[in-house]
Amino acid sequence: GENVEQHPSTLSVQEGDSAxxxxxxSDSASNYFPWYKQELGKRPQLIIDIRSxxxxxxxxxxxxxxxxTAKHFSLHITETQPEDSAVYFCAAENxxxxxxxxxxGTRLLVSP
Amino acid sequence: GAGVSQSPSNKxxxxxxxxxxxxxxxxxxxxxxxxxxxxxxxxxFLIYFQGNSAPDKSGLPSDRFSAExxxxxxSTLTIQRTQQEDSAVYLCASSLxxxxxxxxxxxxxxxxxx
Numbered sequence: 001g002e003n004v005e006q007h008p009s010t011l012s013v014q015e016g017d018s019a020x021x022x023x024x025x026s027d028s029a030s031n032y033f034p035w036y037k038q039e040l041g042k043r044p045q046l047i048i049d050i051r052s053x054x055x056x057x058x059x060x061x062x063x064x065x066x067x068x069t070a071k072h073f074s075l076h077i078t079e080t081q082p083e084d085s086a087v088y089f090c091a092a093e094n095x096x097x098x099x100x101x102x103x104x105g106t107r108l109l110v111s112p
Numbered sequence: 113g114a115g116v117s118q119s120p121s122n123k124x125x126x127x128x129x130x131x132x133x134x135x136x137x138x139x140x141x142x143x144x145x146x147x148x149x150x151x152x153x154x155x156x157f158l159i160y161f162q163g164n165s166a167p168d169k170s171g172l173p174s175d176r177f178s179a180e181x182x183x184x185x186x187s188t189l190t191i192q193r194t195q196q197e198d199s200a201v202y203l204c205a206s207s208l209x210x211x212x213x214x215x216x217x218x219x220x221x222x223x224x225x226x
Contacts, residue, residue, distance in 0.1 A: 006154075032213045034213065034214070034215075036217075042219075043203065043217040043218060043219050043220060044155070044203070044217045045217070046214050046215070046216075049213070049214065089154060089155065093213060098143065098160060098162070098167075098168070099157055099160060099168055099171075100145075100155075100157065100215065101157065102147075102154045102155040102156075102157075103154060104153065104154040105153075105154050
């Protein structure tokens, strides 16, 4: 089955810096890769996703890149703000199996 | 519109008791998922429903766990003879259908087994 690894487990940056979180997956048939943000005590919320037919997607300050050959994808947050502080989870899914496999999460702390 | 709702929000039970957790998906969403999140950990897939059927039960940790969905809407996750290691937040999510991948999560039920 699919296995998703996520690094780093914690990431501390200064406000305004960029943050990068990386994930690798094992199942080459996976074709959907979402990123979820979970604030303390809150539910996970989708912030961006990418499908295997594109290599990059941007939405304002966040972007996701996908390298299918290497089976890894990354989340990039530019001009970080304190409200970006949260736990971020990557996930991978083979649409045919409709089962999201999540990474273990990255705790991002943005200091003012 | 209304999002995914779950009840109860918190449940404290004694070891050995049975518990039922409820999930109300977004209206019209045919796919429903259950996950478990232990303290400080990631999300562990438990089971998914497409309509009332559960094509994938592979994530259920043991035969003490079961889930059902009736009428293509509300789902209940039942844990029999609870153990302390069952303590976690149980999250439910729904999506429009199996082709529309975005999953919308509920607020979760925090289960504590004493």
